[in-house]
Amino acid sequence: MTRWQALDKLQQADVSVFVSMSPTYPTMGEDDFHELLSYFRAVGEVVVFHEPINPRGANFQQCLTAAKEAGYDDVVTELQQMQDSHQYWVEYALNQLNTVQQVATRFDGLQVHSWPDDELVRSTSGQLRSKLTAMQQAVSPESFSGKHSGTSPEQSKLAHETDSLGHLI
Numbered sequence: 001m002t003r004w005q006a007l008d009k010l011q012q013a014d015v016s017v018f019v020s021m022s023p024t025y026p027t028m029g030e031d032d033f034h035e036l037l038s039y040f041r042a043v044g045e046v047v048v049f050h051e052p053i054n055p056r057g058a059n060f061q062q063c064l065t066a067a068k069e070a071g072y073d074d075v076v077t078e079l080q081q082m083q084d085s086h087q088y089w090v091e092y093a094l095n096q097l098n099t100v101q102q103v104a105t106r107f108d109g110l111q112v113h114s115w116p117d118d119e120l121v122r123s124t125s126g127q128l129r130s131k132l133t134a135m136q137q138a139v140s141p142e143s144f145s146g147k148h149s150g151t152s153p154e155q156s157k158l159a160h161e162t163d164s165l166g167h168l169i
Helices: 002-012 030-043 060-070 073-084 086-104 118-122 124-136
Strands: 019-024 046-052 110-114
Touching: 002 019, 019 030, 019 086, 030 046, 030 086, 030 110, 046 086, 046 124, 060 073, 073 086, 086 110, 086 118, 086 124, 118 124
Parallel strands: 019 046, 046 110
Antiparallel strands: none
8 A cells, every 4th residue: 555655646746657567477367457457547647567477587486485485376386387387388478468458458548568578579489479579679658758658559469359369379
């Protein structure tokens, strides 16, 4: 709650607000993202930086240990599966990126800048690799001049809600 209050005070003082929604966990779904993004949007015009968890990252083991200690067995199971199977992680990360971008379209004035991991980009090919590379290379939309640059076309969903990502992998 203290963080939300601080964000609100900053926004009211016309200080640009940026939020890192990172890492997102494999147990998080559309409803979780909708709830988080609605909180961020309620603060005002914000840029949300998003990155799915990466099992190669230095903090991955810390997250796994913390989940074990907190008794979040479902998170532990998913994280271990991700660590054991590269393909499982790739599919998770792609679904997370796509879901967050889809949910973000429901909120006017909310911009999500997703950051696909280098290994994720290397693990794909064709149209999907091109989309991820463009997403990764897109200039983030934060503005220090008070003028918002708008959402980058590269920062968009990877597949339509009715489509499966499977045809892109």
